[in-house]
Amino acid sequence: MSSEIDIKYVADLARLDLSAEQAEKLQQELGRVVEYIAELGEVDVTGVEPTAHAAQLTNVWRQDEAKSSFPREVMLANAPGIVHGDLIKVPRVLPSEEE
């Protein structure tokens, strides 16, 4: 298996802005780590079920009861920007008509 990471592609998937210098450094570092983790290829895992969770609990249910949650102003207190009193301000999502 190739241990070459396409760092630009992966950074795009993760929505991570990297400088060219950072990207090159990370490419090398992660290349070494991937080489190391590739050693798992030698383990015989035929017929072994995967473990997603150590607790092994399944189907944990609760009563479907309506409960009040945090007050709006408490949750909005951490928002970087607010508009119209109680809405989170976000940057433009769709390009403007001039663009």
Next chain:
Amino acid sequence: MDLKKSTIHALSRNLKDGVFSSEELCREYLKNIDNRDSEIGAFLEIDRENMLNAAKAADIRRQNGQALGDFDGIPIAVKDNICVRGERCSCASKLLEPVKSPYDATAVELLKKQGFIPFGRLNMDEFAMGSSCENSAFKQTKNPLDTSRVPGGSSGGSAACIAADFAPAALGSDTGGSIRQPAAFCGVVGVKPTYGRVSRYGLVAFASSLDQIGPLCNDAEDAGIILDAISGFDPHDSTTLPDPAGGYADAARKGAASGSLTGLKFGLPKEYFSGGLSDAVAKVMDETIAKIKALGGEIVEVSLPHTKYAVAVYYIIATAEASANLARFDGIRYGSRQEANGLVDTYYKSRGAGFGDEVKRRILLGTYVLSSGYYDAYYLRAQRVRTLISRDFEEAFKQCDLLLTPVTPQVAFKFNEKSDSLQMYLSDIFTIALNLSGHCGISIPAGIDEATKMPVAAQLMAPALGEKVMLEAAAAFMK
């Protein structure tokens, strides 16, 4: 008031007997912090007014015969990835720097119910990713026993806080050794509970199938006291176990009273002793084995054959989960936002500027192992090997009550000594398998390295929900 290595149980007796008040106690700890934390750097922030107000309230309750319990008025410091209502919770990250917790983590709420005073924001590796506290975005934490050395990580602030007598106990979190390793480096006690024993509600998620909150403190009884308070089922965390919790402090008291390990079988996993140990750690482990035998314990050799794959499995699973968990930090609803032209650019810029190098490294690795074409080869395969690692432990626990291992291959290292990330990952070899299997473990001081005068710890691991036997043995050993 001498607070050196003070325990919760001793302090609570003094509060009860009126030797000092909670306010006096808190002021004394604050005095220690004022004297030395500019040098150590355990805390990112302390809300003194809140702490002292809580102490005064505890004193009034006690005067009126309405104390919330034996521990009403005892301060306990909190790692910066655990929510305390009204306090900031940044995970030592620039991205979360401005965020204030709207609620208490369940562990914090349960401590408050007993009258404990959760206070301070303890430094850590950013998002709990690291083994030395060097990845904090804000400050360096030094090892109080030798300030040229790291305190360990990621709960380095928590361990340094106990070693420097800034608090009798602290909460940390352990995803791959982040409680046990700094406890070992700073010569204090640290427990990673069984997965699901303590609610993760209000703990900022790093790797959800591995994370557990646990105590750092000065002895096994205190670890038991805190576990008694914070363990149990929580409707806010569907992975908490329904099994009855409690009796941990009693188990430790029993161990301390008897001082005997008779009837207990300790398994030595041969893979943990086959080379790679520094002379200092190897010597203390030999002494530990001799002491256990002298106290009546039986030693047997066992095998955990898949140990050599644990680091690789961990760095696939933990980073995969982290890449998903940290996807929510986008600068939109909370946290630091970098203004950019359009929504998607705002994500890129906010995350690019907000996360430090190690966090970026792990997000990228996690994204890579989950990406199309690599999922089966890395993530799914790692989950299968995780099953084999868990089975190793189940088999070993058929032959013994507890496993005895080192916590780290060497004593606390110096700053910048491990500059290579892979080398840093490999130093977690003795702690991470336990997070993969979900069993519980404790790091206890076991000796001193003559050359460096730094502490060396031993690790006891127990089967799932085996906290009682683990604490009883730890208390007997430490007596």
